[in-house]
Structure formats: structure tokens, C-alpha cells
Amino acid sequence: MYEIVAFYLFSALTIGLFLVTVMSKNILYSMTSLASGMVLISGFFFILGADFLGVVQLIVYVGAIMALYSFAMMFFDATRDIKEKNTNNTLVFLLGGLTALVLVLMFAAPIYSENIQALYPMHEGVGNAQDVGIVLFTKYLVPFEVAALMLLVAMIAGIILAGKKMDESLTEDMSADDEIVRETEIEKDDK
Amino acid sequence: MENILSILVFFPAVAGLLGFVIDKDSAKAYGVTVAAIEFLLSLWLWFSFDTASAGMQFVEMIPLIPDMGISYYVGADGISLFIIIMTTLMTLIGMASMGETKNIKNMIVTLLFLEMTMIGVFVALDAIIFYLFWELSLVPMLYIIGAWGGPLRVYASIKFFLYTFTGSLIMLVGMLFVAYIYHSLTGVWSFAITDWYALVLPVDYQLWLFAAFFIGFAIKVPMFPFHTWIPYAHGQAPTIGSVILAAVLLKMGTYGFVRFSLPMFPDASVMAITPVAVLSLIMIVYTAMIAYAQKDIKQVIAYSSVSHMGIIMLGLFAMNAEGLSGSVFQMLSHGIVSGALFMLVGMIYERRHTKLMSEFGGLASVMPKFAVIFGVMLMASVGLPLTIGFVGEFLVLLGFYQVSPIITIIAGTSIILGAVYMLRVMKFTFFGPLNNEENKKLKDLNRRETWSLIPLVAIVIWLGVYPKPVLEPIDNSVKALLNFMDEKALTKEAKDMIRVAKSSKEVK
């Protein structure tokens, strides 16, 4: 019962919040609702017994990612309303709706099978974090390390892209923009 | 020298590579020397060729990609032998007579590469090697037309390239399919034509494959309605380009029919007689009429070329030794005659920078030598007996008469229509009063031009009077081919249609 209530509550809230995220004209609302949605999603994780995941969700998403976004937002001075020209809302919603429909149809299929044996079963009476830890550091050690590498890449990327050295370009001779040496007519119809 | 074919193929290419370092002013001498050596080599090939044997000679085989069954596999028989010699000859003469001075070094190098690809096509016994040279030959030609051509040269060269390229890609699919069938029957990959000959294909496969090869070859020939690239190519190409194009490149198409379509798909070939004959008729009559309507001398010869190729096509599908031998012989004769005609037009073009008939008239008085040689070539072109043009045309018509008298008679109008448009050229260019002031100071052929044409005149007459040395080896190979087709044919209709020459023929 508690699960049902929680599920529907969280569902309604996440859907609502994420709708705000994608629809709102105000970046602040958008971001706030995103953050709240993520918190609620960690709620799902807790319902589903994925405690560790829920915590990671909170820490990484709500903590790290949202923090990054808010810094970025400040940097971009994007607190004012965003003017977006949406030329083709019908298409967008049609696509979204269709996607939802097809995915729902897919998931409505008898996708779940009793016969499937869990490869890495959760153990009764063992905390989720422990279970996760064991699998993560045995089977998924390599992906884990690669993820570390990925984060390193992301870090380096972030640093050098945001770094001062990028302000001056060695690639482009800026003067070129002003004086085009020669205008050549492009022969469009030469066969 | 068992590997003379390889030498023939690669000598020009190596010479072409080395040609890059030759000084600009000596480039032409270099090119002519190389072409002359190549020509001598090809004569040597003839000399050491066993004319009595009908099979492949000087065969070389080096596996290149055994997993795909591709090997460097070359050989020559009576059919290819003379086309090779013609190729080397026309390259030599074309080069020697060339008046081009712009970027001469590039031209020489290009021509030498072109020569390699042309000879490669005619000696290849592996389908992929054939295809390789076939495609590669487009590139130098593209450059020649495009770089030294007339005002529409870019359009013409691209059209030439793309058209042929498209057709040959379809042909390539056909080749791949044959290889696949060969593999599924024997378990071995092979692109060797001689291996493919052993394949006995069901008739419906034959038809599809015939169609695939047909597209490739027909565009090259060029058969109606795939011929429209050729007026542009000829019209825009420099003289040397037209000479090589008409003399050699077009022969690749007809040669392909002999090498691939006929022996591999005998039943389909027999079934295709009527459609091919109809297309050939259209080529013969329709293009002859178009030639008549031309205002530009070169275009007349270009269209006449198509018309003559129609005769060759007709002979190929006569399914008897007379027609087929005649057809192969006609390839040589057309090569030499149309090559010479293009050279002649080029010479006048160099002097006057126009090819319009209306600009000329009465040239015979100021350029008698030119007029005489043009006249000889004209007569050969319209198939006058005792010139090279007659032998082939006569044999083709003779051969096809057995297949269909009506078609032969319509095709025979080529001797009339050919005369109609060629004589028109003669009349408007050489005869009549010499009215145009500019024409009055025209110089007759100089030594270089005369001496590059005289060998052709000599050949035109020699092979018209005594074609035997050439015709005999061709005939041997053709007879072997027909025998082979007859044995291989599945359907009775095909067996009936293919007429094997018998040495001792019963008299009715």
C-alpha cells in the first residue's frame, strides 16, 4: 500500500516537475524542478531497494551536477527569461507522444519472464551497498576504472576548455574575417 | 620472351613514370620513341605469335588475391593480337602527328599511361584485371579531353567518364555474380575468363548476366541509345584524344562482347540477336542521318564512327565465322580509318581553328596532299573495295545475311548513307570555289603530318588488298570461339543459330 501510494505520488510529481523542466521559460524554474525531480527519482530508487543508487543519485546529480549547472547558469547570466522560438511544437509533441506510446506498448508487452535467473543476485539480509560494492569491485571493476578515466577526461576537458589559453586562437587569423582576399564565384551549375 | 605481354603492358607505364623527369622540350621526342619501341614490341608479338593456333598464347598467370580468385592473368589470341598492334600503332602515329604544344609533357605522360590501360584491356584474361584496365583507361582520357579540349570540354569529359563508369559498374556486378556462380559450383574463387568459359549457365542466368555485361559494353561501343556521350567527347577532345578514343577505346566495348558475352552466354547471345540487331540498325541508319545533318566536320566523323560501330555490332551477332571475323577485322579498319580521319580534321583545325564545313570549300586546290589522303580515308570509310574498310564491312554483311536478309539489307544502306555524308564533307570542304580569304593562304601538310599519315594510307591499302595475314589468325580464333559456343549452347535454337564453319562443306 505504502509502495503504491509512494509510486503514484512520485510518478505524478516527477512527471510534473520534469514537464516544468522542459516547458518552463525560466531557466531557474527549470533547473529547480530538474533538481527536485531528481530527488524524487532517488525516491524511486529507495522504493525499489536500490539504496546505494539512490544515495549516489542524490550526491552526484543533486549535489554535483546541479551545482555545476548553477555555476554555469551564473556564468552564462541566464537568469532572465529565455526567449525561445518554437516553430514546430506540434511535431515535437507528436514525436514525444509517439515515443511514449511506442515505449509504453513495448513495456506493456509480457517483457518480464519468471524463467530468467539473476546473474548477480541480490542477497537476502545483505545491505544493498554491500551487494553493489562486491559486484562493482569484481565484475564491474574494469568499467569502474574506465569511468574513472572518463571522469579524468571530463576534468581535463573542462579545465582546458574553460582555461584562459582558449581565449586566443592560434588556429584562426582573426584579421581574415575582415578582409576576404578574393571572392570567387562558385560555379553551381558546372556539370 | 614468354612474358612479352607484360612487357607490352607495363613498358609504357614505366616510361610514363620516368617521363615526369624529362625536360619539357624533349618530351615529345621521348614519347614518340617510347611509342615506337612499344610498337616494335607489339610487332615482335605478332612475329612470335603462332598464327596457326587459335588458343591463348603468351599466357602469364600470377595470383594476386587468391582468396577472391583474382590473379594477374594475361594472354593473347588472334582476336586481341591485332587490336593490340593497332593500339600501339595508333598511339605512335597519333603522338607523332600531334601538333599540341600546351603542356606537352603532361600530354605525353598521360598518353603513355593510356596506352598501358588500353593494352591491358586487350590482354587481360582475368575479369577483374580487365575491369581494372577498363576503368583506368577512363582517367587519362578524361584528362586529355578535359585539359586540351574545346570550350565544353569539362562537360564532355565528365559525361564521358560518368557514363562509361556507370555502365561498367553494372558490368562489375555481373562479373561478381559470375564469380559467385563459379564458386558455388566448383568451390573455388576465380575471375579467370578461361575458367568462366567452362561454366554452363542456365538460360535465365545467362540472360541477366548478358544484360549486365551488355550495359557496360554497349555504353562503351557506344550503342544507341547510349551513344550521346560520344559526339561531345569527340567534339571537344583534342585531335589525339579523338584518335585514340575512336581507334581504340570504342573497340574495348566490342572486344568485350567477343571476350565475355559471346562465349560465356551463348544462348543469351543468340536470343539477343534480334534486339541487338535492331539497335545496331538504328545506330547504322539513324546516326548516319545525324552525321549528314552536322555542320562540323569532326562531328560528322564522330557520328559516322557510331554508325560504323553498328556494323561491328551486327557482325558480332551474326553467329558465324564470316560475320564475326569480319567484325573483328572491321574493328581494326575502323580504328585506323577513323583515327586517320580525326587526325586529318585535327590538322585542318590547327590551321584554321574551326571545324565548320561552311568555313571551308575548295581546299583541294591549296592543300592537294591533304585532300588526297582525306579522300583515301574517306573511301576506306565508305567501304571501297581494296581498302581496309571493305573487307570487314563486306564480311559482316555477308555473315549477317545468313541470319536475316532484311536486316542486312537495311544495314547495307550504310554503304549508301556513309557515302552520302562523307561525300558531303568532301564536297563542302575540298570542292567548290576557294572563296574564303583565310583559306587561300593555308599550307599543305608538312613533313611531320605527311609521314605520320602515310603509314596509315599504306595499311589501309595493304590490308584492303591482302588482308590474309591479319584475317587468318582472327579467323582461326573466331572459328574456335564459334565451335566452343556451339558446344556450350544449351538450347537447340542457339545450336541451330550458331554456324560452325566446316572446312569440308557438303555441296548441295
Next chain:
Amino acid sequence: MLSPINVSLESLNLITLAPMLIAVVGGLIILVLDLLNNKLHKSLYVMLTILVLFIDFGAVLGLNVNERGFFDVMLIDGISIISQLMVIGGSMMFIPLALTSKKFHEYSYPEFFALFLFMIAGFQFMVASDNLILIFVGLETASLSLYTLIALHNRANSYEAAVKYFTMGALAAGFFTMGSAVIYALTGSIELYKVAEVLATRVNETGLMIAIFGSSVLLLVAFAFKISLFPFHTWVPDVYEGASAPLAGYMSVVPKIAAFVVSIRIFGMYLDLGVEWVRWTILILAVITMTLANIMALVQNDVKRMLAYSSISHAGFIMAALALDTTEGNTSIFLYYALFMFTNLGAFTMLWISRHKKRIFDTRYDHPYEKFSGLVQTMPMAAVIMGIFMLSLAGVPPFSVFWGKIYVMQAAVNAGYIWLAIIMGLNSAIAAYYYLKLIVYMFLKDPVQDAETVSYNMSRSLMVIIGFATAATVGAIFYVQPLISYLYYMISASGY
């Protein structure tokens, strides 16, 4: 309580990790070197990178076929070895392009080379696993590095390119994860060998087809994006235009090889299960891709952009081979890319050599066709070589790409898809036009520039690369046989 886990070091088969580790360590060394001395010249890093890759290459060569390692996460089968070799080999060929005579922004960063090596490691992980997680993480590692490398070219266009690539990549990642989720829901596993096993038992269950199809579509979208199939190809021209020429050339080969390996693993699985729908979807997408890209390439005014479209078209070509699901088809993928790589290397290097910091010929393009007009008169050798590359791309024998094309077409014919072979042939014919266009400019038009402007960036190492690419393009006929037999052996050994 959980019982303690005992894992023997041997069972981990750590050697399977060695190649990637070499690349990663190499990247770290470069970072450390930079920390110690930030005045080092780029040539040092280039050479270091090459050396690292050299060792990496050796390590891959030393791997045994069909081994698993590290709790079966690592999968070293034939295609993973050959694809790693090609990734590393391709990288080794492209990285010396940093040694231009002029300075370009990205190469002033030592981090560029570190990221480059990390990216290679990412690709290696991606291809050396059948675990969707590792594939995903490896893919993202490589992609994130690549986005950065593109942006590091440091001009407006390259940012734009990076943003476009990045955003679409993020969307593709979404589809990939969703697809994985469906697969996971279907089979309870994300390891492809296990997935295949379970799916084989479930494939006939009623009502499940929609999920199987759906999963294939979601994954297809993700990889079609990487491979650049229609309509997921839209990023390619812009990214190639925005990126530097070496990187564009690199992108046209190496990431695609990695993506193809994963595609072989995933879609090969579907095809083996008898899901014909996937085959037809891929075939149709492939055909549309090659045709449409060809058609769009016809009207391009910029050589690099044209090459971008051409690489889309080539990718469509190869994707069709993938749908054949035969050993020959799969061999042809690698053969094609190996041969394509040399030609593309050459072509993009030529563009790179001619790259200016100013846009002299056009307000927008770096390499408009006009730039090369009459090249044969000013730099005959360069024109001839570039011409050879173009002919090779057009599929004119005996240059390298032709052998790839003919092998693909033969594979199609052998699999009974003659119509496909014909479409491939006709597409080659269309494609010939735009390659010819460059040849026309180089050979048939009169020069508008002097040799200086075109050989602006020329340096000895670039000449070496060009020479190498030319030799490999021209001499393809001599090494195609060993290449085929090696590839065929490796692929059939790994059961594809």
C-alpha cells in the same frame, strides 16, 4: 553475510587489459611530463604518442584470439583484435599530422595528446567487450575526448561542431541506454553472449516481438548516429567542417570502426536470432544513406564538406555489408575501412597541407574547390596524388578503395543481394561525379593561386604521411590478399 570472494589473478587474464592500460598510462605520462616542464615542443608529444601507440599495437598483436578476461567483461575475439589494431594504426597515422609547419591551437596543448590516448583507450574498451556497460562507458570516454579535441581547434566553427556533435551524442546516449534497458528487461542480462542465449529461448514468445524490435531500434539509433546513417547523419558535415582536417579524417575512420564492431556484435546477434526485420531496416537505411549522402555531396562547394558527405555514403555502403551477416560481409567491413583509411588519410592530409589560417578563397570554407584549380600546373605531383586519392574514393581500380568496394559487392552478391550490389554500383557512379569535380578543378581549370598558397602547411612529416598514404593507396593490390586472409581468419575465428 556474504562469503569472501577469492579471485585468482590468473583467472582475471589481465593481459587482456594491457593494451588499454598502455594507452592510459601513456596519456598519464604525457600529463605528468607537462606538469614537470610546460615548455616542451609538440613534436615530443607526437613522438611519444606514436611510441605509446606502437607499444599498444604490439600488445594487441600479442593477444590470443577468443579469450575473455576480468570476469568475462573483456572479450578478446578476432574482431576486437583487428579493430583495435585498426584503431591504433589509424591513430598512429593521423597523429603526425600535428607536425605542421604552422602552429595550430590544439597542438599547443599537451593535454591534446593525453586526451587522444584516452580516447583510443576508450575505443579499445568499447570494442574489447560484449558488456553493454563497458561498451557504453568506453564509448562515452572516447566520445567526450573527441568532443573536446574538436573544440580545441579553437574557432567558432569548431565550437559549433563540438556542440552539435555533443548534443546529438547525448541524445544518442539516451537511446542507447534505453535500448539497453529494454534488452535488460527482456533477458535479465546486458552481456551480449548471455543476451543471445536468453533471447534465443524467448524469441518466439507471443507479444514479445515488439520489445525485441524496439530494443533493436533504440540501439540502432544510437549506433546509426555514430556510424552516421540517415537520418542520424546530420552532424557529420558540420562537424567535419568545423574540425581540423586531421581530426575530420580521423573521425571518418576510427570511431566508425569501433562503432561497427559493436554493431556487428549487437545486430549480428539479432540477425542470428532470425530477426529479419533488423536486416531490412539496416539495409534500407544503408541504401538511403549512401544515395542521399551522394546526392548531397554533388552540390557541395567545399572539398572537406564533400568528403564528409562521401564518408557518410561510404558508411552506408559498409552498413549494408553488415546487414548481410555473413563472414564475408563482416570481413568486408574491416577490409573496406582499412583501405578507405589510407585513402582518406591522404586526402585529408592534402587538405591539411593546404589549410590557411585565413580564408582566402571563400568567406566560409577552408577548402573550396576553387582553391585547387589548376593545381596540376603549379604542383603537378600534388595534383596527381590528390587525383589518385579521389579516384580511389570513387572506386577506380587498382586504387585501394576499389578492392574494398568489390569485396563488399561480392559479399552482397554471394549473400544473394544482387539488387544491393547494383545499387552500390550505381551509387559509386553518382559518387564519381563529385570526386571528379575536384579532379576537374585540379587538372582541367587554370590556376588562380600560386604553389605557396596550397602548400602552406607543408612539412617533412606531412610529406612522409602523404607518401605513405599514396603508396598504400596505389599498391593496395599487393597487400589486399594478406589483409583479406588475416581479416577473414580473425573474423571467422570469432564466429561472425
Next chain:
Amino acid sequence: MIGLSHYLVISAILFSIGLVGVLRRRNLLMLFFATEVMLNAVNIAFAAISHYYNDLTGQMFAFFIIAVAASEVAVGLGILIVLYKKHGSLDLDDLASMRG
């Protein structure tokens, strides 16, 4: 009782919302938000499947997805910064210098 399908459906709906966001957003930063929504939607699916199969793999996947999302944000923001420095705008519509 809440079954797997419930979670999957909510995941599907959230995924579609994310997609809608990706499609209609013109501001790059907000577009990035939408991609996060999509990834989160998938995470729900993974966690749910994991739960119902009693298998940890799904959680692993979700875990890595979060890691990837984090890295993407870092790189993405880095690119946005250089872009913003150059263009002074994050609007997609200003970003069409390369076309055709």
C-alpha cells in the same frame, strides 16, 4: 500491486518528456537539462528491472549512467563556456553558420 510495467511506463513517459525537451529547447543549457531527464528516466527503468529480476546488473548500469551523465555535464559545460565566450549566446538558432 505495482508491477515492473508500472515503473517501465513511468520511465517511458519521463523519457518522452526528456525527448520533448531536447526537441523543443533552443537554449543549450536547458537542452542539457532535458538530456538529464532522459538519462534519469532510463535509470528508473534499470533500477526497476533490477529489482524485479533481483539482479544487480541494472543498478550497475544505472550507476554508470550517472557517472556518464556527470562527465557529460563537465565536458558539455566546458564546450558551452568557449562557445559563450565566442558567441555571447547559448541559443541554438544563432548557431547555424555551417549548413548545406
Next chain:
Amino acid sequence: MENLVYVALFAPFVGSLFAALFGMSERRIFVGIVASILIGIAFLASATLAYNLLMTGDVVQIRMMDWISAGDFNVSFGFVVDQISVTMMTVVSLVSTVVHIYAIGYMDHDKSFNRFFSYLSAFVFSMMVLVMSDNFLGLFIGWEGVGVCSWLLVGFWYHKPDQAREDNPSISPSWAANEAFIMNRIADLGMLVGIFILYWNTGSLQYDEVFAQLPYLSDAVLKGAAIALFIGAMGKSAQFPLHTWLTDAMEGPTPVSALIHAATMVTAGVFLVIRANPLYSMEAVEGVSFFIASLGTFVAFYAASMALVERDLKRIIAYSTLSQLGYMFAAAGLGAYWIALFHLAAHAFFKALLFLGGGNVMHAMHDELDLFKMGNLRKEMRGTWIYMTLASVALAGLPPLAGFWSKDAIIETAFNEHTYFLWGMLVLTAGMTAFYSFRQIFLSFHGEDRYTALGFHPHEMYKFVLVAMSPLAVLAVITGWFMGSYKAFIYKIGESVQYEMSAHTHHLANYLGLIVIFFAVTGIVIAYLKYARTGEKAWKRDEEKEQGFFYKLLKNQYYVPKFYEEFITKPYMMLSEIFWTKVDLKIVDGTVDSIAKFFYGAGDKTRSMQTGNLSNYLNWMAVGAVLLLTIAAVSAMIG
């Protein structure tokens, strides 16, 4: 003997080559002399051969070398000297010799003197090949060879400009040459077809082998071969409807007209029919033969009718040639091959003489050919006058000159075959012949002097030319006397050439002859009354009459050339233009180009898909994904 054959054959060839060596240099009189001598040698050789044949009856057959062999087809250069060919050889070489010598004088002032002899000798060579060959293909070589030489010689004065048809019915020498060549080519196709038919049914082209097979062939084949070969003959011998070229060919120098377009080449068609007499005498082809005879008769009359009103000296002679060829065909068609051959020979002599005489007049009148501008030339050109009168008498068929004997025999044959209509026509034509030949003589040599007023100062031809013409004059007189011995000579060849009048005809022969003579004399008398008198009764042009329908019809050659121009040449040109500009460029090439344009255009269109806007790209991606998903869902639910 074989050597003689080669001498007869190749002496002209050597002459031609010799002359060709100097072809582009200044006029050298010795070129003409050498060429003439070589032709003379050929004549001597031919004559020796003829004598030898007459004495021994041994037919010489030689095979020089292989020519074409492919498949089962095999043909070589082989020559046969039998009664038929030796007759032709002798006639051809004799007339040629005379014409060569004549030409030295006639072409005296032409700067292309050497070239002329080269062509002329080449023609003789071709003609010798034609008549001597022992197979159809060899004959075809000569056939085409003479065609080319005729083309070269008719167009010899190639520099003359084209004129309107009203001013000059032949338009220009080059035009006439082309016309001749092309018309002959049309007929040659027929000939080729005949050759094909014979080859595929008999397996050979050797005369003897082919003829040996004839009895075994089906009627259809025989008919086909006969028709096809005759089509060939029609072209060369200018039979209706392929006759227009012959009169136009008069644009060539007069020696050419004499040699080619009167004595030799044009008779090749007759020769072919005679040569193939075993074929034409087959019962199956009786219909064809009768058609030949009828056509011959028709042409005889038709040509003669046009000659009645012609003013151009040479064209009159050309019409008369045409008419006489009709006679020959009539004879050949009726089976009297030897008579046809005999008339051929006799005609060659007197017609050559006539032409050469005409040449003298032309030379004297500075190429003016209008009879109305001459008159009373006899006082200046006595020799020519005698020659021409002699030739005209022969042509008119008055005894005892050559024309009488041969022509009379033909007319008699028509009677003998009970084809009385043909006989009537031929007799009538004989009268017309006499009229127009004497009209020409009277208008030019008699009557009033009209040329002085126009500023002409005619003079007689060189002496040596007149001397050279004398053999022809002699032969024109005496040939007929040897008809009997010739009959004996030629009968040796075999049954098929033998032709005897029935006893009935033989009985009436004298009366028949008288009828012919009567008509001829009547024609001459009318001509005299109308044209030869002087003073008051002198002939005056009647402009009004010239507007009459019949006059105009005849004058315009029954509008046949006009018809050809309007209904063949012009439509052909138009159709060619349409094929080129409309069909080839617009449709065929247009299709090809439109395919290319389609792709290029499609590129331009699809290009706009690449908007550069990221949002669009994302849309594309989503559309693709959603579409695929939907299709997947639908197909999964269906299938």
C-alpha cells in the same frame, strides 16, 4: 599467256601510278604520253589474247593471290580471259588508248593535266579488273573502282561553284560526281545482296562454281539473285529510275564522258547481265529477264524522248548513250546476250567517237555547249564534222555502219521473241535516235553561223588528236561487218549465250531491217528540214513553243531530278535535322542529362535538409527514431 593477262591488267595501273607521281606538279606532257603508251600496251596485250583465244579457243584462267577468307568464305584475285571478257578488254583498252591520246590534246591547257591521266588510267585499270575478274567479288572491286574513278573524273573540275538547277541542271561537277557515286552505291547494295544470296546458296563466288550450282537452286533464290544483281546493273548502266546521274555526269571533261559515260563504265551493267547469262537464262528467272528487256526498251524510248529537245551538246549524247544502253538491256533481257555484247562493242566505238567529236567542238567553242549558239561549224572544223557525222550515222543505224548491224539485230530479236510492243517501241526509238543525232549535227555543223556574233572563234583540234580518233572512226564503220565471225567466236563459250533467230524472223529479216531504216531516214529528214537549212528557212528559236507542256516536261527530264530533290533529298535532310536536333539532342541526350540533372537537383533540394540548425538535426534524429520505433511496433503487431 598469263603474263599477257597481267600486262593487260597492270599496264594501266602502272600508268596511273606513274601519273600520280606527278599528280601535284606542273603539267608534263610526257605523263600523258607514258600513260597512253601503257594503255596502248594493255590494248596490244588484250588484242593478242583475243587473237589467241580466237585461234586456240583456250580460255585463260589465272589465280593471282588470296584475298578474303573467313569462315567458309574464300575469295581470291582470279582472272579469266574468255570470249566475253576478252571482247570487253579489247574494246575497253582500245577506246581507252584513243581517249588517252585524245586527252593529251584536249587537256592541254589544264593545270591538273597529270592528275587527270592518273585518274584516267586508274579508271582503265578498274575497268579491266571488272571485266577480267573470274568471280563476283572481283567484279565488285572493279565495279566500285570505276565508280570512284568516275567520281574523281566527273568532279575533276571540282573548283567550279554550285549553280541553281535552272542555270545548270547538273549544278556543279562535284555535285554531279557525288550524285553519280551515291546513285551507284544504291545499286551496289543490290549487287552486294545478290552476292550474298549467291554465296549462301552456292558456297562460292567463282563464276564457274556458281553457275554449276544454278540448276540445284530454288526458284526464289534464283529470282532473288537475278533481281539483286540487276539492281546493281541498273545503277551502273543508269537505267530508270537510277538514270539521272548519267546526264549530270557530263560535267566531267569530255574525254571522260567519252570513255566512262559512253563506251565503258556504263556498259558494265550490261556486261554483268551478260556475264551472269547462265543465271538470267534460267527458266525460273524468265520474268526478271523480261522485266529487264521491258525496262531496257522503256529507257531507250524515254532517254531518246528527252534528247529530242535538249540543247546541250553533251547531254544529247548522254541521252543517246542511255537510250542505247536500253537497247542493250532489251537484247540481254530477251536472251540475246551476244547481240547485246556486240552492240555494246559497236556502241563503244561510235559513241566514243561522237563524244570525242563533241569534245573537239567544245574545245573550239571554249566549253560552250549550247547548240543554239553554234551552227555551220563545219567550215572551221572539217575533220570533226566528218567524224561526228560518221558516228551519228552509225548511231542512227544506217547501213553499212556498225550501229545498223547491231541495233537491227536487237530489234529483230524483239520481233523474234514475239514481244511486238517492245519491237514497236524500239523501232520508234530508232527513228527518234536518228532525229536527235542529226538535229545535233545540223544545229552545230550546218545551218547559219550563230557563234561569231557571240564572239567565238572556233578552231580545229590538233592534228594528232584527229589522227588518234581515226581508229574509232574506222571501227564505227566496219565493226558491223564482222558480226558473223564474232558470233562464231562467242558461241564457243557455251549454250547460254547462243541466240538464233527463228526461221520466221530470219525470213522477214530484210523487211524488218527496212522498217528500221525507214524510221531512221525519216528522222534524219525531219531533222534536216527543220535545222539544217540556211537563209529564209533557217531555224529560229521558238520561245513560245518552249513554254509548251511537252517541251517543258522533256526539258526537265520528266521532272525526275526535281522529284528526287523534293521527295528524297530534301526530306532526308529535314529528317536528319530532326533526328539530330530533336531526337538525339532533345530526347536521347536530354534523357541522359535529365537523369544527371535530377540527381543534381535532388542534391540542391536535400541540401536544404542540412539547415545547420542543431534543433533541426535533433528533430531529424528524433523523427528517424520515432519512425523506426513506430514501424517496429506496427510490424511487430502485424507480423
